[in-house]
Amino acid sequence: MSFPLLTATAVLPAVGAIATAAVPAARRTVAKWLALLFSLATLVLAITVLVRFDPDGDRYQLTESHSWIADFGVRYELGVDGIAVALIALTALLIPFIILAGWHDADPLETGAASLSSFAAGRWRPTQGFFALILAVEAMVIISFEATDVFLFYIFFEAMLIPMYFLIGGFGDRAHEHGEKAAATQRSYAAVKFLLYNLVGGLIMLAAVIGLYVVAGNFSLTEIAEARANGSLDMATNTERWLFLGFFFAFAVKAPLWPLHTWLPNAMQESTAPVAVLITAVVDKVGTFAMLRFCLQLFPEASKWATPAILVLALISIIYGALLAVGQRDIKRLVAYASISHFGFIIMGIFAMTSQGQSGATLYMVNHGISTAALMLVAGFLISRRGSRLIADYGGVQKVAPVLAGTFLIGGLATLSLPGLAPFVSEFLVLVGTFTRYPVVGIIATFGIVLAALYTLVLYQRTMTGPVKPELAKMPDLRVRELVVVAPLVVLLIFLGVYPKPLTQIIDPAVKQTMSDVQQKDPKPEVEAAK
Numbered sequence: 001m002s003f004p005l006l007t008a009t010a011v012l013p014a015v016g017a018i019a020t021a022a023v024p025a026a027r028r029t030v031a032k033w034l035a036l037l038f039s040l041a042t043l044v045l046a047i048t049v050l051v052r053f054d055p056d057g058d059r060y061q062l063t064e065s066h067s068w069i070a071d072f073g074v075r076y077e078l079g080v081d082g083i084a085v086a087l088i089a090l091t092a093l094l095i096p097f098i099i100l101a102g103w104h105d106a107d108p109l110e111t112g113a114a115s116l117s118s119f120a121a122g123r124w125r126p127t128q129g130f131f132a133l134i135l136a137v138e139a140m141v142i143i144s145f146e147a148t149d150v151f152l153f154y155i156f157f158e159a160m161l162i163p164m165y166f167l168i169g170g171f172g173d174r175a176h177e178h179g180e181k182a183a184a185t186q187r188s189y190a191a192v193k194f195l196l197y198n199l200v201g202g203l204i205m206l207a208a209v210i211g212l213y214v215v216a217g218n219f220s221l222t223e224i225a226e227a228r229a230n231g232s233l234d235m236a237t238n239t240e241r242w243l244f245l246g247f248f249f250a251f252a253v254k255a256p257l258w259p260l261h262t263w264l265p266n267a268m269q270e271s272t273a274p275v276a277v278l279i280t281a282v283v284d285k286v287g288t289f290a291m292l293r294f295c296l297q298l299f300p301e302a303s304k305w306a307t308p309a310i311l312v313l314a315l316i317s318i319i320y321g322a323l324l325a326v327g328q329r330d331i332k333r334l335v336a337y338a339s340i341s342h343f344g345f346i347i348m349g350i351f352a353m354t355s356q357g358q359s360g361a362t363l364y365m366v367n368h369g370i371s372t373a374a375l376m377l378v379a380g381f382l383i384s385r386r387g388s389r390l391i392a393d394y395g396g397v398q399k400v401a402p403v404l405a406g407t408f409l410i411g412g413l414a415t416l417s418l419p420g421l422a423p424f425v426s427e428f429l430v431l432v433g434t435f436t437r438y439p440v441v442g443i444i445a446t447f448g449i450v451l452a453a454l455y456t457l458v459l460y461q462r463t464m465t466g467p468v469k470p471e472l473a474k475m476p477d478l479r480v481r482e483l484v485v486v487a488p489l490v491v492l493l494i495f496l497g498v499y500p501k502p503l504t505q506i507i508d509p510a511v512k513q514t515m516s517d518v519q520q521k522d523p524k525p526e527v528e529a530a531k
Helices: 006-022 026-052 081-103 116-120 127-146 151-160 163-168 179-216 219-228 237-254 263-270 273-283 286-296 300-326 329-352 355-384 402-415 422-437 438-463 480-498 503-517
Strands: 062-071 074-080
Touching: 006 026, 006 062, 006 074, 006 127, 026 062, 026 081, 026 127, 026 503, 074 081, 074 127, 074 151, 074 219, 074 329, 081 127, 081 273, 081 286, 081 355, 081 480, 081 503, 116 438, 127 151, 127 273, 127 286, 127 402, 151 163, 151 179, 151 286, 163 273, 163 480, 163 503, 179 219, 179 263, 219 286, 237 263, 237 286, 237 300, 263 273, 263 329, 273 286, 273 329, 286 355, 286 503, 300 329, 300 438, 329 355, 329 402, 329 422, 329 438, 355 402, 355 422, 355 480, 355 503, 402 422, 402 438, 402 480, 422 438, 422 480
Parallel strands: none
Antiparallel strands: 062 074
């Protein structure tokens, strides 16, 4: 029996979560180092998955399959394609940086014995719980990327809401202009809104999962897709469309897609910067990934039927998110609305139904994760120094903290997809892939790029340039721990911007399989290239 590498990659952070939570309360530093070591060990396993994956091999590799709930046809089935491998690597890469960036975010605000009232007010923060919850989320996200049984995927797709709820509601941002009591109220509101939106989406998906079982007789993604392809499973048109809508709705909430996006700005605003990165760079990617893996593969005809409406929603997300980002006063809300715009590009690329669009969308998931992590984590370091999220409270930072300002600028330039940085390649592929089939959609989407330049450069100008605010005169520059967090992300943004081939050669074969699932071919160019 071969070593269950995929199971180990998901189980290791879960074991780390349990071990970290079990550390005695007085040993906060031990808990931090233990969480970091488990996250690094998970990264090693994720790299092993990446190395062992053969882009030219079978569609799903490193597979595992065991009977689980035999009476209902539920199996413990895992397998990864190139898309899943890339996102598992992204997740495992970002978690150690998230842990390092949040090294002091859960430390107690006051000494003395902890009480229930002090915990409720947010003054006592159990460090062990904070890092254990992060590792728990990592475990659930990874197994979501690996699951090829629909029911197994659904369980962890929903289960990750629980640790995220506590991370948002119990460990929120300490920078709040209206005091700790107001901050606790806002954190609670953001956490409940996050949970309710995603629970509603999950319940609708559960009905669709049950409907799929009634139609197909099992939950195996590979078996159902194969039966659809060879004609042995013939879904009625209306049935397929309703099932597609049930799955897509849940994924659109998680993604998030307009108009199901409103939970994200609140959640990111009230979270610590590392948790905000966990939300938008890691957890939300499960939604867009699932559109590729489940919506297109299980319901190809319904996916094509819904494409025009989804492209309109994606366009609205792109323009609406960017416009609202321009007018934000809060740094975190600005990044949140920028992410809504970027997720619009990702979804547009998926449903453009071209190989360039889907390759660009997958690459965008990875590059957006890295660029958003770089920008948001540096913003978190900035906010922790000043104690405010408001843009108006900053000015002249580049004069007192040039390294912080420089890394902030690189993260911002990556967000606006500057050529030479990683997101440019993915955004270019998405636009080219969309334009070849839907030229009007591609043209309108380019306005999102103009708006991205506006909100990014205005943010940098207002916070980093101009006269130094008196409160910032003695602001320290990035410390060693913070540099360890930011520097590798900056290097990756530059490397993947110049040489994206290591990712594209893993992603492209999986995209070709997905295009085959929906029986689509790339449009031929109107003008043939000269020979």
